[in-house]
Amino acid sequence: MTGSFGAGPLPESADVVVIGGGVVGCAIARQLSRFELSVVLIESAPDVATGTSKANSGILHAGFDAEPGTWKARLNVRGAQLYAELAEGLGIPRKATGSLVVARDAVQMETVADLRHRGIDNGVPGLEIWNRDQVVAHEPNISPDVAGALWAPTGAIVCPFLATVGFAENAVRNGARIVTECAVIGFEVADRQIVAVRTTRGRVAARFVVNAAGLHSADVARLAGDDSFTIRPRRGEYILFDRSVGQLVNTVLFPTPDKLSKGILVSPTVHGNVFIGPDAVDIDDPEDRETTAGGLAGIIAGARRIVPALPLGTAITEFAGLRAAAGKDFVIGPSPAARGLVHAAGIQSPGLTSAPAIGEAIVEMLQDVGLRLRPKASFVPVNRQKPRFHDLDRQVQARLIAGDRLYGRVICRCETITEAEIVAAIQSPCGARTVDGVKRRVRAGAGRCQGGFCGPRVTAILARELGIPVTAVRKDSANSWLFLSRADLEAGEGVHA
Ligand SMILES: Cc1cc2nc3c(=O)[nH]c(=O)nc-3n(C[C@H](O)[C@H](O)[C@H](O)COP(=O)(O)OP(=O)(O)OC[C@H]3O[C@@H](n4cnc5c(N)ncnc54)[C@H](O)[C@@H]3O)c2cc1C
Structure with a gap:
């Protein structure tokens, strides 16, 4: 299966469907993409990392908080180790501060x-x-x-947006499909076995489904007749x-x-x-x-x-x-109500830290409930590195500008983010589709002026690169358009009294 990202069509079937494009769902999708499987991740928002994964402390906890023997304790320590191994290759900024x-x-x-x-x-x-x-x-x-x-x-700090995007991008590079602006609204269950996922954009036949829907994971579980936990x-x-x-x-x-x-x-x-x-x-x-x-x-x-x-x-x-609090521990494991449905739910802190380890645990569980795993020989464990102009010395910056004049155009003055970086963020395998998507990937608009200066310029670059009118560019969520056309304005469209 060729990887893709965006609000494109939903495939008719998949070996595994992952629900939710937060750091947990994306880390699970990446882990699944190591195997010869068709993997579809379904996310209701226009981008990954728009839920809890975009608003947290960004700390890779060392792992001394959780009670020994809990999922939190096991997965935190393993997750922190995995970030130390994976972050650089996946383009995830991480600092070992202690x-x-x-x-x-x-x-x-x-x-x-x-x-x-x-x-x-x-x-x-x-x-x-x-x-x-x-x-x-x-x-x-x-x-x-x-x-x-x-x-x-071993305590460290990480960029939570780029952690999510890094896992997502690598999953896509390895063949996963991430379908955005598509909400899961039900399941088809035959003889207590999940056989398909119903969404706002049609159905996908699948016998293995992972529920990583964050704050809505209990609602998703209930769609399969499972009320074993609340959030x-x-x-x-x-x-x-x-x-x-x-x-x-x-x-x-x-x-x-x-x-x-x-x-x-x-x-x-x-x-x-x-x-x-x-x-x-x-x-x-x-x-x-x-x-x-x-x-x-x-x-x-x-x-x-x-x-x-x-x-x-x-x-x-x-x-x-918002933490998705379900009790003292994460809710990880097969649904007691529907075969083939596995929960990665109630993932509050240290969920960011644990995410890659949750990916490993969930894939093992899927195997236990019957998913056949054959390693993919072509699996690429890393992402293409993208230069961060601001962090480079002058000579390297000059070389970049000589090779691509868009590195010479600073769009975000507060954070020194160039047009070349914004274009790369839009054109990458899990590319930005919204103004905040650009901000999460390259920090244009994340500085002192919070996008007051660069917001309109980022909007124009998005419109150009995506081949859409400026009036179709959104800030972040589904209906967050930033500009109205003159015709819409004259028709009173989108103008609220
Ligand atoms: C204040 C705070 C501080 C934290 N600090 C840390 C920290 O420092 N270190 C740490 O390790 N952890 C921390 N955490 C925890 C960490 O942020 C979470 O554990 C993690 O982000 C959860 O990721 P997730 O993928 O489960 O959820 P989310 O990021 O919320 O993703 C779930 C996704 O599912 C989608 N979705 C929901 N319903 C549907 C549906 N029906 N169909 C399709 N898609 C759907 C949502 O749109 C969303 O994108 C903190 C959390 C909070 C709130």
Whole structure:
């Protein structure tokens, strides 16, 4: 099967259908693409990485949080190892920063010591208890009342968008089809065996289906008569600071955790920014990604307990992400109601870290329930590398410009993103189709002005490269058109009183 990406036609049949184009579904599709199988990933949005996978902390957790023996514990540690092996080849920005869980008093030091033991049980290497002086030497801006910390050298940070796109692109390179703007709305089941998936764009015959639908994974399970779990959205809000204050912290700084979450952290990002957040608030609406005054005030107060001198004046944006909370552990395994349906559901933190390991576990499970796996000799484990102009030295930049004049045209001034990079992001095997899709892939619009300057120019490049009118270019979601034609305007189309 030839790989493809976009809102093209749905094939009539597939060996495996994966539902959901978040980091979990895309990592599963990539793992499946190692084998001689026809794989179709179905995503309701116009792009991958538009759900929880686009709004999280971007941390590759070392793996000391989860209770030993849980899926979370097993898959976190394996996932972190897999990123270390795969990230560079797949074009996923990753930095081995290490992480610190900061304690403020003797009681918290006990919790931190417990976390170290738990980490050792989970197989996390290199965990150390640091005293106050060690912590302050590593993090000069940390609160003076720190008592000590747990140092995890295998903690790291990653770009969550490019992790998702990296897995997706590699799956497509290896023959998977990713069909976007297509929602799963039902299953055909015969004698308790899944035989087809029904979507808003027709049906695909398939006997093996993976449910990686994130916040909607319980709804998808119910479509097959499976009500074995429920999902409660748990919102986390963030504030992102400009790259000018990127030196504020060197590593991921966690507070000592509580029962609900890992707490408010202060962390660098792979792109040189700093963020604070997230909080953890249970909500009802799986689409409610609003930030709130109360939530932001709470995360500022929490972050100040770790780094008192927060540069609030350099905040460039706020956002919220929704955890798909299904209980204490991930919901991973065959559906008790329908043969052939396997869940990768309720994947809250550390789901980003665990994603490639979830891919391995799900493929093994599919084999256990009857999927035949024959390794694909032509499997290509890496993606084509795309130069990041901003990160290159002047001589290399000059050589690129000499070879392609579009490298000489800076479209996003804040992040120094060139037209050549934007064109490559659109033309790649899992190419951007929306303005935010470009932002997620190359960061045009991710800087201080948040797209105020480059947004219209990115829109024009998308229209040109996709061969569509500017009025057909969308910001992100299905109906998020940015411009109206004069004719539409005169007809009152899209204009709301
Ligand atoms: C605040 C917060 C902080 C976090 N921090 C971290 C962290 O630092 N490290 C870490 O490891 N993890 C972290 N996580 C967890 C991590 O982000 C998630 O585990 C991961 O992104 C889940 O990916 P997913 O693919 O399961 O879900 P999603 O990314 O939500 O993808 C599911 C996809 O399914 C699609 N879909 C839904 N229903 C249908 C349907 N019927 N038909 C077709 N498509 C459908 C959706 O459109 C969506 O794109 C955090 C999460 C949050 C919310």
